Each structure stands twice: as structure tokens, then as C-alpha cells.
Amino acid sequence: MEKNLKKINTSDENCPVRKTMSLVSGKWTLLILFQINDRTIRYGELKKTIPGISEKMLIQQLNFLVKNEFVSKKAYPEIPPKVEYTLTNLGLKTLPIIEQLAKFGLENLK
Amino acid sequence: MEKNLKKINTSDENCPVRKTMSLVSGKWTLLILFQINDRTIRYGELKKTIPGISEKMLIQQLNFLVKNEFVSKKAYPEIPPKVEYTLTNLGLKTLPIIEQLAKFGLENLK
DNA sequence: TTAGGTACTAACTAATTAGTTAGAATAACT
């Protein structure tokens, strides 16, 4: 017999919303994931798709996302450098979150 | 004929994901919305459901959410004070976002 | 030999966000 079947539990440090947000609440994180999406994209291309982001933030976030296995990175040993980014399986699973955020924005914010 | 039918646009300042995140990316914002959910809840009760939040943050976020019409507030002219919070229609529309965040956390984060 | 292209790195500063501590209001109850 389950002891605790109520729908809403307290949001302590184990709360899945809290844990997820701790990974994706950065200003640029979800935008980067959204732009990579289901494609393979180079650093420079990615930068163009997110106007206003600085190189520091883009790389910092990409490193973070690679470290946390949302994104995979492939560097070609060429000069000038060529680096491609793709979403991992885990990264792809963030897309439904982003879709909901986009839907909310489109329908409710001017 | 539409000129721009590609699925992914650039994420500039009009990006709906960006606009939504600018409202809900705070550390406590979505937890508060999630805890209010479809019920009417008093300040003190709400506080208990989010362990670790300080009174300052709770009230600050509640004021923010009321100002932005995610939450409505009803104060009873009693002593000691009694104040009830509920989600507005707009606030209710954030629940699908939160569900996706929870789902992601439950399925992918330990 | 100089400039251009690509993906970074590092040091520093600024801005935003969150946390801490103390306390106010007021009626009822002891």
C-alpha cells in the first residue's frame, strides 16, 4: 500500500522541476538547445542563430551542455578549425519543454 | 506565398522561448506556480510546501506573479492576516511547461 | 608580410538574483 498518493508533493530539493531547472534555467541554455535541435551545426552558424549572445557565453554554455551530456561535440583537425555540435538523446528530450515554452509565449505574450 | 516557412528561426529578442523564460526562469517562480496549481492556498501553507524558500523570496515572487497576472491574491481584513492565492487563467497555462520539466527530471535525472 | 578566417581562452567588471537579519501591525488569549 502506497502511503503518499497525493498529486502535489512538497517541492524540496528532490523535486524534479527543481532539478531540471538547475540545469536549464540559464539565460541562453534552452535557446542553444533549441537552435541545435535535430541538426548538426557548426559553432559559427550557431552563433548567428542567437543574436546577442557573446562568445564567452556561447562557449561556456556549450561546454556545460557537453559535460552534462545534452550535446555532443565533434572537432575536425583542420585549420581553420571546424567544430560541429549535435544534441544527444538526452538533449533531444528537452525539446518538448522548449516547445511548451514557445507555445506559451506565442499564445500569451505580445 | 509565405517567404519564411523554415521551422527554426533565429532566437532574437522576439523569440517566444526567450520571452517566456524572462518571466519564469527564477529559482522559485515555477515551484510557486506548481504548488498553487489548481487550488486556493494561503501564504503560510504555500511556504510550507516549498522547503528552503525565504519569506523575502516567496513574497517577492508572489508580488511579481500578481503584477504579471499569473496569480491572483485575496486578502481578508482580519487579524491575524489571511491571504489566499490562486492561479489566474494565464497562470494555469504555465502548468504544461512545469509538467514537461517534471517529466524530464523524473525520467532522466537521478 | 600582411590580412583573413575559425574556434576558442583568460582576466576583469557589471548586473542580476538570492539570502540574512531584524522588525512591524494588531487582535485574541493567558
Place this chain on the structure above:
DNA sequence: AGTTATTCTAACTAATTAGTTAGTACCTAA
């Protein structure tokens, strides 16, 4: 008179996050 209950304020500090500026590496092409 003093304690309790509840919601909220204010002043201040700390921590986190983001922005700025300058520069590196290496090959190619002008």
C-alpha cells in the same frame, strides 16, 4: 502586561550569472 499568530517590509550582504575586452593558434590567400 506579555505572548502568539500571520503576512509582510526594509536594509544590507553574498553569491551567482552575464558582459567586456583583448588576445591566441594556425593555415591559406593576396
